[in-house]
Amino acid sequence: xxxxxxxxxxxxxxxxxxxxxxxxxxxxxxxxxxxxxxxxxxxxxxxxxxxxxxxxxxxxxxxxxxxxxxxxxxxxxxxxxxxxxxxxxxxxxxxxxxxxxxxxxxxxxxxxxxxxxxxxxxxxxxxxxxxxxxxxxxxxxxxxxxxxxxxxxxxxxxxxxxxxxxxxxxxxxxxxxxxxxxxxxxxxxxxxxxxxxxxxxxxxxxxxxxxxxxxxxxxxxxxxxxxxxxxxxxxxxxxxxxxxxxxxxxxxxxxxxxxxxxxxxxxxxxxxxxxxxxxxxxxxxxxxxxxxxxxxxxxxxxxxxxxxxxxxxxxxxxxxxxxxxxxxxxxxxxxxxxxxxxxxxxxxxxxxxxxxxxxxxxxxxxxxxxxxxxxxxxxxxxxxxxxxxxxxxxxxxxxxxxxxxxxxxxxxxxxxxxxxxxxxxxxxxxxxxxxxxxxxxxxxxxxxxxxxxxxxxxxxxxxxxxxxxxxxxxxxxxxxxxx
Numbered sequence: 001x002x003x004x005x006x007x008x009x010x011x012x013x014x015x016x017x018x019x020x021x022x023x024x025x026x027x028x029x030x031x032x033x034x035x036x037x038x039x040x041x042x043x044x045x046x047x048x049x050x051x052x053x054x055x056x057x058x059x060x061x062x063x064x065x066x067x068x069x070x071x072x073x074x075x076x077x078x079x080x081x082x083x084x085x086x087x088x089x090x091x092x093x094x095x096x097x098x099x100x101x102x103x104x105x106x107x108x109x110x111x112x113x114x115x116x117x118x119x120x121x122x123x124x125x126x127x128x129x130x131x132x133x134x135x136x137x138x139x140x141x142x143x144x145x146x147x148x149x150x151x152x153x154x155x156x157x158x159x160x161x162x163x164x165x166x167x168x169x170x171x172x173x174x175x176x177x178x179x180x181x182x183x184x185x186x187x188x189x190x191x192x193x194x195x196x197x198x199x200x201x202x203x204x205x206x207x208x209x210x211x212x213x214x215x216x217x218x219x220x221x222x223x224x225x226x227x228x229x230x231x232x233x234x235x236x237x238x239x240x241x242x243x244x245x246x247x248x249x250x251x252x253x254x255x256x257x258x259x260x261x262x263x264x265x266x267x268x269x270x271x272x273x274x275x276x277x278x279x280x281x282x283x284x285x286x287x288x289x290x291x292x293x294x295x296x297x298x299x300x301x302x303x304x305x306x307x308x309x310x311x312x313x314x315x316x317x318x319x320x321x322x323x324x325x326x327x328x329x330x331x332x333x334x335x336x337x338x339x340x341x342x343x344x345x346x347x348x349x350x351x352x353x354x355x356x357x358x359x360x361x362x363x364x365x366x367x368x369x370x371x372x373x374x375x376x377x378x379x380x381x382x383x384x385x386x387x388x389x390x391x392x393x394x395x396x397x398x399x400x401x402x403x404x405x406x407x408x409x410x411x412x413x414x415x416x417x418x419x420x421x422x423x424x425x426x427x428x429x430x431x432x433x434x435x436x437x438x439x440x441x442x443x444x445x446x447x448x449x450x451x452x453x454x455x456x457x458x459x460x461x462x463x464x465x466x467x468x469x470x471x472x473x474x475x476x477x478x479x480x481x482x483x
Contacts, residue, residue, distance in 0.1 A: 008050040012036045017204060017253060018285050021073040024051045026062040033057035038068035055128040055136035063176050064143065066186070071140035072201045072254065074280055085111060085404040086125035089118055090133060092401075095272030098134040099161035111404050138162055139175055141268060146180055147187040149196050151264070153180050159264045196261060200246075200271065201254045202280040205306030208248050210477065211278065214310050217330050218321065221338030222345065222357035233313065234348050235259075236358045237266035237273075243350035246274060255280075260350075276402065276433055279308035287467045291474065294463050296449070300474045307477065309469045315400030315431035316393050317359040322426045323385050323418065324378065339376040344368065365390035385418030392416070400427070406434035429469045438468035448475040 003011075003023060011019040019036045026033040026049040033051065034040065051057040054070050064070045089097075089111060097107045107130075108118040122130045142160035145151055151159065157168035157180075172180050190197075208229065216226040224233040230247035242260030249256050255278065263270050275281060284306045292301045301307075312318035320340070325333035344364050345357035365386055373383035392398035403409060410428035413419050421441060428437035439445065440458040451457045464471040 003050075005048075005050050008036070009045050009048060012048070013042050015039075018283075020201070020203060020253075022052075024054055024057050024070060024073070025049070026051060026057050026060065031062055032065050033062035033070060034065040035068045035070055035073050038065055040065070040067055053126050053128075053133075054140060055126060055133050058136050058139075058175055059128055059132060064140065069144070069147070071144045072199060074201045074203050085113065085118075086121040088402055088404050089122055089130065090126065091272065093130060093134045094137050094268065096161055096266070096268035098130065099138075099268060100163075104130055110399065134161070135171065137268070139171060141271075142168065142172065142180070143176075143183065144198060145196075145267075146184045148190065148198050150190045150193075151196065151261075153184065155264060156180065159267045161268055194261060195258050196264060196267075197256060197258045198271070199249065199252075199254045200257055200274060200278075200280055202278070203283060203285070204253045205284055206248075206253070206278075206308065207304055207306040210304060211308055211310060214473075214476075218334055218337075220317075220321070220334065220341050220359065222341045222355065223317075223359050225352070225354055227352070232350075232352050232355060234350055234355050234358050235263060235270065235313065236346075236348075236361070237263065237269050240266040241346075241348050241358060243348070243352065243355060244270065244274075245352075246278070273313045276311035277313045279311055282308055284308070287470050290467055291464060291471055296460070297464070297471060297474060300478060304474065304477055307470065307473050309429060309433075309435070309473050311433055312431045314359055315427075316362050316390070318431045319389055319400055319427050320360070320365070320386055322423050322430075323382050323389070325426075326382060326418070326420075326423060327379075336376065336378055340373075340378070343372070343376060362390040362393040366394045381418045385416060388416050389419075400431050402431075402433040406432040406437070410434070410437065429472065435469050436466045438464075438472055442472070445472060445475050448478040 008023050008025065012025055015037050017037050024033045024035060027043045028047050028049060033054070054064070089107065092107060096102070098104065104118065105115045108115045111118065119129060122133060126133060138161040142156050145156045145159060154165050157165045160168070162168040169180060172178070212226055212229065212231060215224070215231060219225055230245055232243070232245050234243050235241070240263050242262040244257065244259040244263070246255050246257050257274060259270060288301050288305065292298045321333065321337050324336045340360055341357045344360035346361070347356060348358050350356065368387060370380060370383045370387065373386060374380055389398065393400065406428050409432060410424040413424040413427060414421060422439045425437045425439035428434040429439070438458070438461050440461065441454040446452060446454065446457060449457055449460070451460065461468050461471065
């Protein structure tokens with residue numbers, strides 16, 4: 001538990017949105033658990049029990065509130081290294097790592113642990129087992145799909161990660177004392193459409209337009225585009241291909257996500273990737289408070305509240321883009337990325353003009369000849385680096401997802417030909433979601449900070465730890481086009 005009960009109750013009484021997702025309150029008289037922002041009348045202190053996550057509340061027999069909908073609460077941001085492994089595991093479980101035949105042993109091995117060590121880490125951090133965590137997430141996602149989509153109940157079960165409708169019905173009834181059909185009937189009507197529309201919450205503020213501007217300058221032609229205030233892209237998750245659209249919801253601290261029904265089987269992973277892409281688990285209040293304490297950053301931090309570090313929908317795609325960005329401008333790298341997608345990306349259908357390609361798969365680029373890449377205008381050293389990384393990813397020797405030790409992985413990346421510290425730190429910032437990554441040699445950062453020496457900038461950045469990646473974004477906002 002991050003806060004004592006009295007602090008939680010004060011936040012609950014104030015309906016402070018900054019605490020949304022950091023804890024849940026169970027009301028002993030109704031046996032219902034809520035988010036701290038719930039609009040229901042605040043219960044008396046003696047009737048409240050506080051939980052750090054939804055799984056703990058459900059294990060104690062509390063049911064999710066139908067008004068504030070705990071499944072929409074934003075998730076925890078990784079705040080410290082001690083808890084990093086458990087939180088990375090929880091993120092991967094939420095993204096479906098234990099669905100579709102995925103095992104705890106495989107997840108533990110991917111994180112460099114034994115299954116026993118992973119169980120202990122997750123239980124120490126969350127108070128429940130990895131299986132209980134996965135089960136709660138499946139049930140909450142199913143509840144969201146029943147409420148917000150018109151998917152048939154059987155498809156809701158499988159999209160949520162259950163392996164059988166019978167098991168889904170039994171667990172839903174046991175946990176919520178309702179059948180899925182009853183919950184569907186009680187939900188507002190959803191208009192029939194050929195796509196799914198869901199919501200993702202975040203802790204305000206969110207500098208959405210600044211985030212979109214950053215992504216727009218780096219959008220790969222055919223794969224991504226910005227339309228108004230919406231982010232559009234094609235997507236490939238395993239064998240499932242489709243498209244998605246994300247835009248803010250007016251008057252709410254949430255984003256609307258619309259995606260092709262072809263991506264439904266991979267829904268947990270798609271939603272997890274989007275949370276990473278838009279940095280929805282961040283604590284902007286904590287980050288800004290820390291960075292503002294340095295007079296050298298105070299003005300720019302105050303000028304742009306809610307600035308996030310854009311992540312990556314696909315770590316390999318982002319890594320290739322980072323390699324292409326070496327020694328060239330943002331515009332030139334974006335042009336090269338578009339040529340690469342047009343040549344090596346598989347075609348895909350989307351209802352948006354100009355979106356017709358998937359990002360090149362690592363297996364396809366690993367098989368390419370250097371001459372095929374240099375013919376697109378890619379310098380020979382960058383072509384060799386792309387092929388080396390693609391081969392390592394295709395052979396499963398390199399995992400470009402957020403992990404328990406991003407610093408070690410960033411260091412390991414520099415062993416690949418053509419990958420220096422700048423590229424490794426940029427990849428760690430965005431693909432690996434390391435909030436303390438800092439490409440000190442970046443020309444844009446040096447110019448914005450007024451410091452010609454990477455060493456001296458790195459020394460100055462020690463005051464910004466553990467949020468140096470956010471400091472970099474604030475500095476880049478003063479030197480557009482240099483990242």
